[in-house]
Amino acid sequence: xxxxxxxxxxxxxxxxxxxxxxxxxxxxxxxxxxxxxxxxxxxxxxxxxxxxxxxxxxxxxxxxxxxxxxxxxxxxxxxxxxxxxxxxxxxxxxxxxxxxxxxxxxxxxxxxxxxxxxxxxxxxxxxxxxxxxxxxxxxxxxxxxxxxxxxxxxxxxxxxxxxxxxxxxxxxxxxxxxx
Numbered sequence: 243x244x245x246x247x248x249x250x251x252x253x254x255x256x257x258x259x260x261x262x263x264x265x266x267x268x269x270x271x272x273x274x275x276x277x278x279x280x281x282x283x284x285x286x287x288x289x290x291x292x293x294x295x296x297x298x299x300x301x302x303x304x305x306x307x308x309x310x311x312x313x314x315x316x317x318x319x320x321x322x323x324x325x326x327x328x329x330x331x332x333x334x335x336x337x338x339x340x341x342x343x344x345x346x347x348x349x350x351x352x353x354x355x356x357x358x359x360x361x362x363x364x365x366x367x368x369x370x371x372x373x374x375x376x377x378x379x380x381x382x383x384x385x386x387x388x389x390x391x392x393x394x395x396x397x398x399x400x401x402x403x404x405x406x407x408x409x410x411x412x413x414x415x416x417x418x419x420x421x
Contacts, residue, residue, distance in 0.1 A: 270333065281314070283313040309386050355374075371385075
């Protein structure tokens, strides 16, 4: 009779233990969907290629490994940095989890960017770029894909710099961060 209670109790404990209390980036992004303090942009990468695109076949293949881009941005308004600091800290806790590996980090005390990934070096499933500026705000970019590679992402960034990829879908982000 005691066994009848121990087994369900044991299963319940195991279930609770397997559910981590760490908040995920996905959950953070979902939570901000209805928050008017944030700008949200979700873009399928197929929309970044236009008819006039000058992407090479290699660049098209690289862009094909990226399936979706999520962006959430927070702009500091009227010098109110208290909420900015709270939200920035929430994101820092999330992206500093052990599961995210750092590719590069740069900046100064007032602004900076961190590039992290989830997956293996030769098969990245998620790339995260977190950029912040203590006077303007922050933005987090989440690129979802399959088998993305760091060297390919660098080539893709070069194509963006050359203007081969249509970034007009992100123009509202640039407008938001202007002072």
